[in-house]
Amino acid sequence: MNNLTKADIVRSTLIVLLLVGIAMLLVQVTATLMLIAGAILVAAVIRAFSDPLQHRGVPETLSVLLALIIIIALLSGFGYLFGHSLSTQFDNLGSRLTDAYNMARQWLASQPFGRAILSSTPDIQSYVGQALTVAFGAIGVITNLVLVIVGGIYLALDPGLYARGTSKLFPKKHSGRVLDALRESGAVLRRYLAAQLITMTAVGSLVYIGMLIVDIPSAGALGLISALTNFIPLIGPFIGAVPGILIAFADDPHKIIWAALVYLVAQQIEGNVLTPIVQRHAVAIPPAVLIFALSAMGTLFGTIGIVLAAPITVVIYTLVADLWSRETLGHEVDTLENAGIDDDSETASE
Structure with missing residues (x-):
């Protein structure tokens, strides 16, 4: 009995050491992990376009290739219709933001409470520059994008191959x-991304229309920034509102209230009207989970971790609910049912 207890202790110690070793290894390959997460995200987007084609009898490989053609055509069409206008607006926005940021700092410095705020607030321009350097400096942004896109295409062509390989790491x-x-996590991730695309488009359009109404310069660029930053839950809308507030302040300080009202109305419509509708077809992550996920991913992986925190949390949340809560603990949970997804059809499509 004593020998058995010692063996159990040795086995447990080895398991703990193994887990610690894996954790230390993961810290050393954080950049690679983010590239893998980005590739999975790209694959999920491609499969979101290819799966409806497969349901109509198109072979898997052909459906993925057609999905790529559709995505490229949509992006090219958007660039053709709005690329020149947006490029001009972003050029103007860049110069205006620099002036607006300096004006805002000067105004704060002239206020009794402003000096304390400025002394405790980091320089945003240098902070953003450092974040981009950390995120892309090691390999280069072009190389990272190529790796993510090519890896995503390979994953989309045969996701079952990689899923089966992963499953063989377990008993x-x-x-x-x-x-x-x-398979369930992939299905839920695709639904989540589709829901995010709807809300991002809606928020960007509302901000664009609102900025036009209140006569804020570069309304199209500000709308696009709001749409993109809305991908980051909870803090994304605040990040996206900063450029619009600064531009409104530089154009006319009295317009700050109108600009803030535009962002407030857009987010209220998104949060109280659109999100409850689209979340009927996508998994809803509790806000507290997202807050801590953003904090953890930001600490571990920096800016890119914050950007990818939500989709990674969706996958982990689904896997934990399925493999731990349902399979190990015996609770009745069904992430696919909650997301409005037919389990049988998804499994068959794989």
Whole structure:
């Protein structure tokens, strides 16, 4: 009995050391992990376009290629219609933001409370520059994008291959359950991205229309910034509102209230009207979970971690609910049902 207890202690110690070693290794390859996460995100977007084609009888490989053509055509069409206008607006926005940022700092410095705020606030321009350097300086932004896109295409062409390979890292008796959980997480991620695209488009359009109404310069660029930053939950809308507030302040300080009202109305419509509708077809992550996920991902992986925190949390949340809460603890949870997804159809499509 004593020998068995010692063996258990040795086994447990080795497991702990192994986990610590894996954690230390993951810290050293954070950039690669973010590239993998980005590739999975690209693959999920491609599969969101290709799966409806597969349901209509198109072979898997051909459906992925057609999805790529559709995505490229949509992006090219958007660039053709709005590229020149947006490029001009972004050029103007860049110069205006620099002037507006300096004006805002000067105004704060002239206020009794402003000096304390400025002394405790980092220089945004240098902070953004450092963040971009950390995110892309090691390999280069072009190389990173190429790796993510090419990796995403390979993942989209045969996701079952990589899912089956991952399932083989677990005991054989559990590999089937792991494989099902991976399929479910992929389905939920695609639904989540579709829901995010709807809300991002809506918020960007509302901000664009609102800025035109209140006569704020570069309304199109500000709308696009709001749409893109809205991908980051909770803090994204605040980040996206900063350029518009600064531009309004530089154009006319009295317009700050109108600009803030535009962002407030857009977010209220998104939060109280659109989100409840689209979340019927996508998993809803509790806000507290997202807050801590953003904090953890930001600490571990920096700016890119914050950007990818939500989709990564969606996948982890689904896997934990399926493999731990349902399979291990025996609770009745069904992430696919909550997301409005047919389990049988998704499994068959894989």
